Amino acid sequence: MSLLLYGHPFSSYTQKVLIALYENATPFQFRILGPDTPQNAAEWLQRWPLRKFPLLVDDGRNVVETSIIIEYLQQRHAGSVRLLPDDPAAALDVRFLDRFFDLHVMSPVQHAVGGALSGDDGKAADALASAVERLELAYGWLETQLAGRRWATGDAFTLADCAAAPSLFYADWTHRIDGTWPVLRDYRARLLARPSFARAVEEARPYRPLFPLGAPDRD
Template identity: 30%
Template sequence: MADAEPKGVVLLDVLKNTFGQRCRIALAEKGVEYEFREENLRDKSPLLLKSNPVHKRIPVLIHDGKPVCESPIIVQYIDEAWPHRAPLLPADPYARAQARFWADFVDKKVRPPYADASHLCKLKGEEQAAAKEEFIGILKLLEGELGDKKYFGGDAFGFVDVALVPFVSWFYTYETCAGFSMEEAAPKLVAWGKRCMERESVAKTLSDPQMVYEFVDRLKKRIGVE
């Protein structure tokens, strides 16, 4: 029965959901076995509505019948619930605080409306140019934090990487819609994205960039933007 009380670990999500991809990457890094339940967002399941009665949205992680909502919180929960493999947050309190800060920065600045491809596509002329420059400034700040490190946490793939890496699939759409080169604007981030894609957890989870672009192109036509 689809909406029976779940046991073990269950993730309510949609495969193409950028934020749910964070949770799947974290679970894969930890080697946690789980059941994936695809949601129909036009006809949300009773289990989703029961598990997230406040926002009624995905992703939702259910662990032994207890729901956890919102992707940053879910990733932290996964790290704490399975602490013995591939820690995502550093042990040092200050380093943990910094990781949380930058993950929050990603949520506030890289996610909509700043880097939402449909937003960039809807703008024209000076407005689009201003939005593009603002977004490139955000990328530069992230590059400053990354520096010459392999990952944001150093040699270990961690919390900030998990927060940001699903947006790598959107890089092609960002630059195509807004008319700039990600390679030129943020070469360190592009190289970081390629390193992340070498990880099985990431490669098997992220959406295909061309499919993302085609999705946005259909959205542009639906809202009357050429």
């Protein structure tokens, strides 16, 4: 039985796993969750009633949480691109940056999106203001952290970059990464040019009207 991935192309966390799969050309079936595929949603909820996606299924085994899914893929379906280094200290650096992008970049974006979807103008404004404040702190730290690096932790593309790509993609839509942060802006551009992420971005393009803060024409 081939790998199954339940998720949605416009979901940042689904994209994070798609990048890992595309990096190594790992065969899988993508079962998109949406109103046109109720059977996929039923299968997904039966396997993972906590209602979070993406979900990876490997020969009947359910694997959840994006960082765990990517590590699992390396253990069980390894390819030529090693997304976690073998050296324990280097692997810790990668895991830390992975968590940073999820918790300190993507989480503020999700907070702003949640506020926009609430239908309450006051909540939306407060959520966006909070997100902007948190993203400014993250941008400032990353600007220094990424200086002199091609990818998040150095010369190799890793799990941290899988997390960074969708996080920074949507973060820039929420609070623009402008000329104040040239290192970070250039890093985002390199991520967009990476074939694995470029593919994920194109596959998600039809869903851009779903972004409640207004999807820009760029990217």
